[in-house]
Amino acid sequence: MNIYQITFWILSLFTLAFAIGVIMSRNPINSVLFLILTFFCISGHYVLMNAQFLAIVNIIVYAGAIMVLFLFVIMLMNLNSDTEPQKNFLVQFAGVVSGGALLLIMVAAIKSSLTGLEGKNIDLINSTDIGLIKNLGTVLFTTYVFPFEIASVLFLSAMVGAVVLGKKDSALKTAE
Amino acid sequence: MNAIVLSGIWGVVMMFAGLFLKSSKQIQWTALLGIIALLVVSILDYQAHSVQAQTYFGMMTIDVYTSWFSILITACCAMYLLIFHKDIAAVGKNEAEYFALIFFVMCGVYLLASYSNLLILFLGIEILSIPQYILAGSDKENIKSNEASLKYFLMGAFSTGLLLMGMTLIYGATGSFDITSEKFVGQFEQLSSMSSLSFVGILLLLISFGFKVSAAPLHLWTPDVYDGSPTAFTPFMATIVKVSVFVAFIRLFHFSFGNVSDAWQIAIASMIVLTLIIGNVTAVYQQSLKRMMAYSSIAQAGFMLFSIFAVNSTLAYKGILLYSVVYSLASIGVFAVIIKMKDYTYDGFNGLAKKQPVLAFTATVCLLSLVGIPLTGGFFAKYFVLSAVVEQGKYIWIVVFAVLMAAISAYYYFRVIRSMYFKTGEAAMHTEPTTWDKTLLILNAMIILLLGVLPSLVFG
């Protein structure tokens, strides 16, 4: 054990605990807050792996923008009390069992023959600086310039869609 | 490549058209102009790429096959827009945006036809899906449309998560996202050297693919979504989008995972059996024709799965090309008749042959093609995909099973024909078809009949 491994174990523990908190808490607001904490822990993992750019983007985009959007919508709907009717116990149990079975199968399948990963370790300290903004930016605007442009079409359609769905038709009628 | 750019740009043009053009007619004409331009551009692309394939930083490989498929799918989309443009504009207030979203979907279709990198596959599937969630919910006053949209979105987002996990595990095994790179190809050279990571990855990709093409047992969203969406958009989702997802996954499973087909063929085989049983048997019990067509699209997906099942056979490629065109045109033809009716149940179609002989005739041709009767395009489509499996020599019993299921499918398709021709009723119309509509429908039926005689027309 060393300080990096200790950090890894503590972060992993917190990540999993908060993730379980997301799916177990009855109040949606608590779920959102747990999810934000999970994202912070994942950002911690990114820092540990020397991917600083993604760590910051993860906090700014996910925890900062997306989760605030979630909070807004939950507040808008006034769901901050325990209004959600629970699924019956059997369905919840089935959900847990199938999720756990999926985990078990995937872990068993991968662990049985780790031909791809055996002996491959991640260099945590003396790692190269591929995760820094300069390198990522160079690759993004050379090799990945085509997907970058294509992503604009995706955003455009999402923007159009949000307006089409979100706009109130009745408000339009009165305006006309 | 030009088609991708033009489809993106024309989406923006449509948005501006909604802003500046006041009349709905002008907006529709702009959209039709756009799809014709797209068709011309994709033909020009085909001529440009017929000499040599073009690649973009290992992201796209546009060659003669992909651009030929682009032409075919654009032609199907042009047929769809020509027949349905008035109905699309009638769905809601934001008609220009609906057309814009359809052009964005076409952009995704071109990406899926010619990707050579898993990132583009992912982006293509997302560009394909996100506009569809909106189109499904575009009839905002109708609660069934809202339900369809939410259900489609939750299922689609979940399957995207599975897709990404699959891609990541495959990346973990290969170390590359580029499906043409040596590392990627080397990993899937033979089954014994394949890492267990890619094994799990392929299975996750398969599940996500099953979601997208509504193969059983992952089909549960399909009937509700296709039934709840506005009738103008259902044929688009059921034909053009579904077919292009098929082509995308055939590209991945045949070219990249073809050598390790023993790992996933059994999964596809069980999917085919379940899809054919559930799709066909449930369709028999439906009362609404729209819902019946939703189940029929599940059943047809079962037949299209055969083309993935038969690895590395030229018959399978020919089969999927012919099947995509014929199935798209036939479904569009049937939906074009459904949308004209007031009552979507079988009884609503009673006596249509007396009242609208042209509509009844074109619908009959399309339905016969869906069954796979000789002299219609559907016969050769089914023949090619099934004979590809026979040629492969494994799992012959599935072919026998599929033929039996095609016989069951004849029951519910012929039920519609019986309602139209042999029952008396008033067949109340929602909108009267114009001469232009009838001409297009006859043209559509003629193409299907022509492909029944000369199927080689679509092979390029």
Place this chain on the structure above:
Amino acid sequence: MQKDGLEAIIMEICNPIIYHFLRSLKNNSQTITIFELQALFLRHFKKMPSQYYLFLSLALFCIGVMGVLMRRNAIIILMCIELMLNAVNLLLVTFSKMYNDPNAQLFVFFIMVVAAAEVSIGLAIIVMMYRKVHSIDVHILNRLKN
């Protein structure tokens, strides 16, 4: 040399000090040689087996799947899907470090882009639904069937 528990932790944290201390005591030491210490140092201090991260993100992914299956609230289902995507992101960064390849980190970037677009659409749909039926319970979808 194997040491467990607190002793090992203290030793690892204060590694440089112990290192120098042991170096000065080199001749007296019977069990620890500098080379052994260096080997330990290299094995544990710099490297991290990638399986740990693989299993961590698989566990995170499955927690997300469980959430999707268990909950009835559409917003929480959407949040669980975000959790699944984040598990994928974590795994991609791990593989990126393993192969020393920036492509995977850019893939993460694109996943974030798509997730943002998807969430905006999803929330728009949920709000639209809520306006109509005043509920975001997914069970209502089954009740609406004909």
